[in-house]
Amino acid sequence: MKKSIVSVFLLAITFGFFGKSKAQEKDSLYEARKLKIDEINFVSGYYTQEGEHSSIGGGKGDEALTNISNSIQVRLLKNSQKYEHRLDVAVAVDHHTSASTKLINNVPDGSPTNIYSGKISAKTAASSGTSGVTGASSKFVGWRIYPSINYFAKNLERNTTYGIGAYYSREFDYQSIGGELSFVKASQDNNAEFSVKAMAFFDQRLEILPVELRPVNTGVNNKKADDDEDEHEGGDDNYKLWNKNSYSVNFAYSQIINPRLQVSLLADFAFQDGLLSIPYNRVYFTNNTVSSEKLPMQRMKIPLGMRLNYFLGETFIFRTYYRYFFDDWGIKAHTAQLEIPIKISPFVSLSPFYRYHHQTSNDYFKPYGQHNPGEKYYSSDYDLSSFNSQNIGLNLHYLPLESKIFKSVDFRYSFYKRSEGLSAHNLTFAITFK
Amino acid sequence: MNSIKVFFALFFVSIMVQNCVSVKEYEKNYVNDSEMQLSTKKSAKTENNFLLYREAASGADGGKNGGGCGCN
Numbered sequence: 363m364k365k366s367i368v369s370v371f372l373l374a375i376t377f378g379f380f381g382k383s384k385a386q387e388k389d390s391l392y393e394a395r396k397l398k399i400d401e402i403n404f405v406s407g408y409y410t411q412e413g414e415h416s417s418i419g420g421g422k423g424d425e426a427l428t429n430i431s432n433s434i435q436v437r438l439l440k441n442s443q444k445y446e447h448r449l450d451v452a453v454a455v456d457h458h459t460s461a462s463t464k465l466i467n468n469v470p471d472g473s474p475t476n477i478y479s480g481k482i483s484a485k486t487a488a489s490s491g492t493s494g495v496t497g498a499s500s501k502f503v504g505w506r507i508y509p510s511i512n513y514f515a516k517n518l519e520r521n522t523t524y525g526i527g528a529y530y531s532r533e534f535d536y537q538s539i540g541g542e543l544s545f546v547k548a549s550q551d552n553n554a555e556f557s558v559k560a561m562a563f564f565d566q567r568l569e570i571l572p573v574e575l576r577p578v579n580t581g582v583n584n585k586k587a588d589d590d591e592d593e594h595e596g597g598d599d600n601y602k603l604w605n606k607n608s609y610s611v612n613f614a615y616s617q618i619i620n621p622r623l624q625v626s627l628l629a630d631f632a633f634q635d636g637l638l639s640i641p642y643n644r645v646y647f648t649n650n651t652v653s654s655e656k657l658p659m660q661r662m663k664i665p666l667g668m669r670l671n672y673f674l675g676e677t678f679i680f681r682t683y684y685r686y687f688f689d690d691w692g693i694k695a696h697t698a699q700l701e702i703p704i705k706i707s708p709f710v711s712l713s714p715f716y717r718y719h720h721q722t723s724n725d726y727f728k729p730y731g732q733h734n735p736g737e738k739y740y741s742s743d744y745d746l747s748s749f750n751s752q753n754i755g756l757n758l759h760y761l762p763l764e765s766k767i768f769k770s771v772d773f774r775y776s777f778y779k780r781s782e783g784l785s786a787h788n789l790t791f792a793i794t795f796k
Numbered sequence: 797m798n799s800i801k802v803f804f805a806l807f808f809v810s811i812m813v814q815n816c817v818s819v820k821e822y823e824k825n826y827v828n829d830s831e832m833q834l835s836t837k838k839s840a841k842t843e844n845n846f847l848l849y850r851e852a853a854s855g856a857d858g859g860k861n862g863g864g865c866g867c868n
Contacts, residue, residue: 407842563863608863667856
């Protein structure tokens, strides 16, 4: 009897052992996860500005503008034993109204209409062939739609990530097709990361001149190309289509210094060629003549940046950013930002922030009516002038950890002011769904 | 003067890098906080967008450097 009991007991242990081993063997085999939605990001923004230096008016005029922006991004993840695949699909739509755009089809009150440079031989009546630009309404209403798609593949063993992306943008006078390639290498302990990204945009702009500068509609494009112009014949009989190409290589290195401090260094090298001026921007000369803005057909830009984030105690975080920018148009700029998230609770933080920006003017800018005849390049666009700007605001960040739907919610307000007079308010709502 | 600025910048960076310690994964509760991320916040997206149009400088922030829009 005792022998039988022992035998049964031993058999039971034996079968139990092998049974468990089989289960373990099955569990130890990695099962690839199916493609799933990791998160959905929704960002909505409202922007409004005021100013008195409209570039369409040659540096004078109402700059009132409002813009409502909505974007949605879906992030999909798929894991295998060796790779993590990520697909980001996004689309954004902007809707804006602008008081100054009415001046494209209307001569500003009291402004001279004698044409500078003699390319156009006669003053003309307003052309009505432009879609989206109306002369009758007091404000111009415009749309911009810009979808994008990015794919990343991360090698989990080597800690390297390869990425590829495509971009598209469409406005009433502007179309862009772009792409990017990226590479990221992280250290094995994930304390350091180096990335490089190459981007290229192949854009086209419709040359919509101010009404008094347009050629007479004879059905023939009689504009003569200069030797250094690279134009693409297109559009309709009244408006030419110009190319604008942008290329950049962006480097970034980030390092965790200690458990509370991490920094990153950023450097971009960018080159643009093609039509870099905005055709409907006016420029007035000292001899009471008017022309369309004219800028060089090439531009090289180099921004260098640094971020430093530090967690002080249990409550305060210091997020700092500095950038130095220079280009071959004579612009030098310094930008510095400080944001201090205050962790009110583990789930809520309130972040006041302040940003200061200083830039010198480019070599071709002069205010209204101060350009001399004979200058090769000329602009009265105050975005390219010398000014200081300040941006101050508050960001509320909420992490609803117990929610099964929301990952995070942000409300952000900022007030922007330039030393030459332009001011703006910006309100953003961002929500991430699980 | 420019060479002095470059020297101090490189000196600062080298001091930072030399003082790096190897931080284990279980010690990263502070650096992994959502407010400590080194990238631009999603809620700052629309702000960065209008700054591309309103200022001549751009880039070195993980975003675009001109192109892709009718901006500077």
